[in-house]
Amino acid sequence: MAREIMLDTHCHIDEYPDPLAEVRSLDGTAVAAVAVTSTPRGFEALRRRLGSERRVRLALGVHPLRASTLNEADWRVFERCVIETSYVGEVGLDFSPEGRATRTAQERTFRRVLRTVAGRRQLLTVHSRGAERSVLDLLTESGVGPAVFHWYSGPLKVLDGLLEAGHYCSFNPAMVRSKKGQEIIRRVPRDHVLAETDGPFVKLGRRRATPSDVRIVYEYLSELWQEPVGTVVGVLFQNFTSLLSDPREKNNGLEGQARHLY
Numbered sequence: 001m002a003r004e005i006m007l008d009t010h011c012h013i014d015e016y017p018d019p020l021a022e023v024r025s026l027d028g029t030a031v032a033a034v035a036v037t038s039t040p041r042g043f044e045a046l047r048r049r050l051g052s053e054r055r056v057r058l059a060l061g062v063h064p065l066r067a068s069t070l071n072e073a074d075w076r077v078f079e080r081c082v083i084e085t086s087y088v089g090e091v092g093l094d095f096s097p098e099g100r101a102t103r104t105a106q107e108r109t110f111r112r113v114l115r116t117v118a119g120r121r122q123l124l125t126v127h128s129r130g131a132e133r134s135v136l137d138l139l140t141e142s143g144v145g146p147a148v149f150h151w152y153s154g155p156l157k158v159l160d161g162l163l164e165a166g167h168y169c170s171f172n173p174a175m176v177r178s179k180k181g182q183e184i185i186r187r188v189p190r191d192h193v194l195a196e197t198d199g200p201f202v203k204l205g206r207r208r209a210t211p212s213d214v215r216i217v218y219e220y221l222s223e224l225w226q227e228p229v230g231t232v233v234g235v236l237f238q239n240f241t242s243l244l245s246d247p248r249e250k251n252n253g254l255e256g257q258a259r260h261l262y
């Protein structure tokens with residue numbers, strides 16, 4: 001991935017009718033995507049289909065709303081795959097009405113995910129709906145981070161806490177169009193910002209967002225920061241590589257980064 005690339009760091013390629021076509025549509029554009037998955041087997045299946053596509057990186061996930069369905073065989077897949085990718089997600093907790101009944105299973109699962117990824121250098125994209133404080137606490141407790149809070153929508157106080165702890169936030173087109181989202185965006189320092197679409201779950205009018213719509217976020221940040229879009233692209237790319245490259249390897253510069261990117 002080159003420096004001028006716009007990155008959608010959280011989308012669900014496997015939820016589109018034709019995942020391969022979705023990824024191929026990015027060829028020749030300025031956009032690349034991190035495709036999150038919801039289960040370890042889902043990751044394996046997507047990797048078989050898209051593993052050699054240049055415009056996508058695949059993230060190994062255990063979605064909180066799927067947490068209670070994992071068996072030991074699934075965990076073995078997780079443990080085997082986690083050493084083969086630099087991207088983990090979607091993981092986390094969801095205490096919204098949809099997830100409330102499985103709260104205990106989710107916490108147990110997220111703890112196990114964090115134990116497994118601890119000490120590894122990865123882009124970790126986390127879901128925290130209605131559970132922002134708990135996600136932050138479990139990250140702290142397990143010594144994992146920095147992580148990327150995707151579509152953060154919780155209290156500003158917890159936002160301040162997660163930023164203080166060194167975590168990042170990824171913003172999507174739905175956030176730039178909502179008052180609360182804008183308030184959150186304004187609060188996050190530039191060196192902790194990433195962009196995402198959460199497509200196809202984010203809707204733009206009547207249509208579902210695709211990774212190319214990440215451009216909307218870059219354009220919004222350009223206006224907010226009073227910087228050219230090209231500058232925003234550079235800043236977010238730098239943020240992305242800083243999550244993937246070990247600071248101890250800083251002297252290796254691009255060499256160190258390239259090893260993680262390809």
Ligand code: MN
Binds near residue numbers: 010012036090201
């Ligand atoms: Mn998502």
